[in-house]
Amino acid sequence: MSTMSGSSWEELRKQARLLENDIDMKLVAFSKLGMSSAPSGLSSESMPLINSEDMFDTMSMELEQLLNKLSSINDKMADIAPGGNATMHTIKRHREILMDYQQEFTKTSARVSARREREELLRGSSPTPVAGLSRRDQYSKEANHLHSSHILVDEQINIAMEAREHLTSQRQTFKRIQTRFNDITNRFPLLNSLMYRINARKRRDSLILGIVVAVCTFLLLLYAFH
Structure with a gap:
């Protein structure tokens, strides 16, 4: 029984590390996408305030699912964790990593939401917008x-x-x-x-x-x- 528990523990740890690596890479891309880099052929002055909104929303939903999955794995690890200070430290570390990822995801989402609201305000302040009007x-x-x-x-x-x-x-x-x-x-x-x-x-x-x-x-x- 102890051997099965230890095997399940190591398997969950492996899944958690893989998810953390995947989330880390996606958060970097997510943050860059939130910065709305200018499309090819457009200057930074004439680019839209929000770039590739559909792609951003899709990645946002994907990251939410991954974060929820990682949270679930951390909970399972805590349930079947073998005793010992090293195990408790490992669980704590995985939860700290998850919290950092959640904070980064929330911060990027909030920044993009604020930029979208500002874009709407700018559109609303110009009843007769001119085609090609720069930022x-x-x-x-x-x-x-x-x-x-x-x-x-x-x-x-x-x-x-x-x-x-x-x-x-x-x-x-x-x-x-x-x-x-x-x-x-x-x-x-x-x-x-x-x-x-x-x-x-x-x-x-x-x-x-x-x-x-x-x-x-x-x-x-x-x-x-x-």
């Missing part, structure tokens, strides 16, 4: 669009700041008027009720004006980025 031209148009948006936002911020300064000036004026009225009410107590109503209305008007300015600024910023 540099696309970036230039996008930069001009962002620059225009920044200018519009700066203008709206300046308007908001001017409105704030105007409100501050009005507040100072109200404070001076209130000081004078306080002097009068100290002399004429019957005016306290009138002052209370004036102050309440002033606070309400200030609150309404502040809310209106804030909403208008928010809507202008929202419009600028859309």
Whole structure:
């Protein structure tokens, strides 16, 4: 029974090493494919952002299957492993290799997904694309669009700041008027009720004006980025 277990253990180790070598080579090709090297006859400026998407997706599915198979073999190795520190170290090493491969695969897949999303954004930002438009031209148009948006936002911020300064000036004026009225009410107590109503209305008007300015600024910023 021990001999059969040892034989199965060695067979699984052999399968794991073969799979690791296969996955390692495929991950290198997978990463290079994700970099989207320029096709023959095209410059790097006019190449598409994603090259050979079908090939990339096919290799992605193949690598997922290989990684799952390697994970299953590692689990079987752990189940029938002979005792001893050397065996435990071997199992740990195989699992570390698997984890490294999974992280590399995930990182490459995430990078390509981000590039695909960026490509879609670039396509969406050009309602009337020009045939043969280079990637540099696309970036230039996008930069001009962002620059225009920044200018519009700066203008709206300046308007908001001017409105704030105007409100501050009005507040100072109200404070001076209130000081004078306080002097009068100290002399004429019957005016306290009138002052209370004036102050309440002033606070309400200030609150309404502040809310209106804030909403208008928010809507202008929202419009600028859309």
